[in-house]
Amino acid sequence: MGLTKTEIFTEEQNQMAALLKAMAHPARIAILQRILKSNTCICGDLVEELGLAQATISQHLKELKNAGIIQGTIEGVSICYCIEPKTWKLLQNQLGDFFASYKGEQNCC
Amino acid sequence: MGLTKTEIFTEEQNQMAALLKAMAHPARIAILQRILKSNTCICGDLVEELGLAQATISQHLKELKNAGIIQGTIEGVSICYCIEPKTWKLLQNQLGDFFASYKGEQNCC
DNA sequence: TTTATATATCGTAATATTGCGATATATAAT
DNA sequence: ATTATATATCGCAATATTACGATATATAAA
Secondary structure, three states, X not given: OOOOOHHHOOHHHXXXXXXXXXXXXXXXXXXXXXXXXXXXXXXXXXXXXXXXXXXHHHHHHHHHHHOOOEEEEEEOOEEEXXXXXXXXXXXXXXXXXXXXXXXXXXXXX | OOOOOHHHOOHHHHHHHHHHHHHOOHHHHHHHHHHHHHOOEEHHHXXXXXXXXXXXXXXXXXXXXXXXXXXXEEEOOEEEEEEOHHXXXXXXXXXXXXXXXXXXXXXXX
């Protein structure tokens, strides 16, 4: 087929997968790192700093925005992007719990 | 085009994206949750518990294995899967740092 | 109002992912 | 050696992603 069977998974599993997927691209990691560094970031700066076309950057920003990971505000002619705190903290906690639940190598194979 | 321009990103960005991508599917989240819960997991159990065909589960396991997130050991006729501690801790630390580097909503837009 | 600048959207080609039936492989039991 | 069981791989169809040129839109300046 070619489409994920979301209906057989829990809401939490689908949500976590969607958020991870939104982050799972080197360009989007780079964009987030850039935003984390200066708290804020104008779209145009990314086009210069990463080596991707403007349309491509815009598309990556859209994906991060659709996932709720970043938010954008109109600032004159340009648009200022920054982290969406709610989703950020949610994912931070979810992933924190997820990774911490590993009990180590005992009884492993 | 349709292929990621890995050459313009850092090794770290590419690696992190690859690991996140391997986890970014509800079935693979479910598989990891199952392994985390009982430390270990036989492939056949997953086929029963999740509602996916044996070929599909096997493919998801392969992706997690290729990414280095899990490891498999032959155990008689079946195969026992468990977490690969090194990669797990690496990703845990990387993501921990990444999320913690968010300085909050000050100077945001 | 016209022009310049910044960003978004459209359309498209190349490639990747998802899921599964069919089949291959590999170990254990008879 | 044959048979049963568990897992992997192949091949394929449907769909999604990636990247980008071209174009649309929207704000600011002249």
